Amino acid sequence: MFPRPIQQQSPARQATYQALLPLALVVWLLPLIAVFIFSIKPDADFVSGNFWGIPSSFEMFNNYGKVFFESNMPRYLFNSLLITVPTVIGAVALSAMAGFALGIYRFKGNLLIFFMFIAGNFVPFQILMVPVRDLTIGLGLYDTITGLVLFHVAFQTGFCTLFMRNFIRALPFPLIEAARVEGISEIRIFWYVVLPLMKPALAALAVLIFTFIWNDYFWAVVLTQGPDAQPVTAGITEFNSQFRAAYHLMSAGSIVAALPPVAMFFLMQKHFIAGLTLGAVK
């Protein structure tokens, strides 16, 4: 193990390490802690210039209550959910199939198609912006949830296919050969042999895509406007202009907007990290 385990070092060093850990964490999360303190303060504190001191009263329920009952926030959160969940299902389904095709079969153009998916996934969003916006308007899907979902599914398929294909490639190939010898059709091999083995990959991708899509801002701004279809990342701007300079409400709103992916991460941590670090170890 590197660095040398702290247990093998002098007691003084161990004590320093134990003290340093929480200190480093507080410094690292300082901006977030500050915002959380903002969000439980009363309005009066900001007027009197008490930005970073102890709150003069505890207004957590009041502030968060306002976010939920006196703004469009619940609507935006619901939109985000309606955009994120179908995208996750769509992208995972499409890429599981594509990954199966690219991971199992040898055919001309296999590597070329695979690299096309990877390359497309790295492309700057801006080169897609004008045509995709035009296409979405043409389909009558501008400012709809469907319009956003369709694009997200297509774009995320690139990354997901890379992931799935590499995962399937690492599965024991003799398993598939054995199934073929038994005379099982290729479609059934996918459904009954490969798919059950892919559960960890499916879970990892689902959590990752959930976070990516929930946090998307660019496409929300390009393809939607207004509370009918906008997700929370775009809605927070409108929320902030509603509560101009009301830092206690803006910060409470931001925390609410950030919470779902954070909850997802803490609940599914193992899968999340497995997904992010795929390929970091050979």
Added chain:
Amino acid sequence: MSSATTNGARAERGWYKRNEIAITPWLFLAPAMLFFAVYVIIPIGQSFWISFHQWDGLGEATWVGTANYERLLGIGEQNMDRKFEVSFWNNLKWLVLYLLAIPMGLFISLFLNQTVTGIRLYKSLFFFPFVISQVVVGLVFSWFYLPNNGLFDQIVGLVGIDIKGGMLGNPNTATYGIIAAGLWPQTAYCMILYLTGLNAVDPEQVEAARLDGAKGRKMLWYVILPQLKPATFIAFVVTIIGALRSFDLISVMTNGGPFGSTRVLSFFMFEESLSEFGFRMGYGAAIAVVLFFIMLFFIVYFLWSMYQDEKGGR
């Protein structure tokens, strides 16, 4: 009659059965390829096409040849578009400074790679800025940077530094303030990559090197880092892509200001094609094409490295 149809069906099934292994991959690929072609591959071509036109996004597009590029890059009798110049240099700053996330992530991962009680929770809490959306990170940091009342201003005030207009209000510091905000989640990402990598470092090699007297920096450089190469590669890829994609933070924190000093190409493109400045889609597309070529340089390199790996495989 009925026997004829069954025969036909059997023949068909027979044809499919005979070619099953050749056809199945294409069946499985079709939906993904269709989606990807319609929304990603074809639009890239369309953007190239639009970049040779003058177009407001609604009416007829007029062919203008390379006029958009000439105006952008200042070919002929005109100067390079100043906004483009600023954006380009800012993109370079982003690229170079964003790479700091890699050594910083490595440093934190070395700090956290211990087995003391509660370390798992520490690791998650260190990682968690990455999970928050960039919009919220941007908001959080813009409050952190508030002039006079911001925590940052108060801390640097203690050592006697006073930034006129605040970190984000001053054209000389604004870009660096935004990059610092971006480095926060990016460092967390690199950290988690290295933590995973460190977990897989071969303990026997480490022990052997220790017996040979290697320790500290030398050990890190000659024994550990070579084993972390795959993690470093991924950290490079995601950091470079992240740097060139920077848009959310700029849009939220400064909206390109003050005096346009924080624009980058991705933001400049958006501004030209979809904002109060009007709908100059052709010009915007030309900017996007330039950005695409900058990115392509890296994409080709990444694909080349992956191809080298692939050749070794099955």
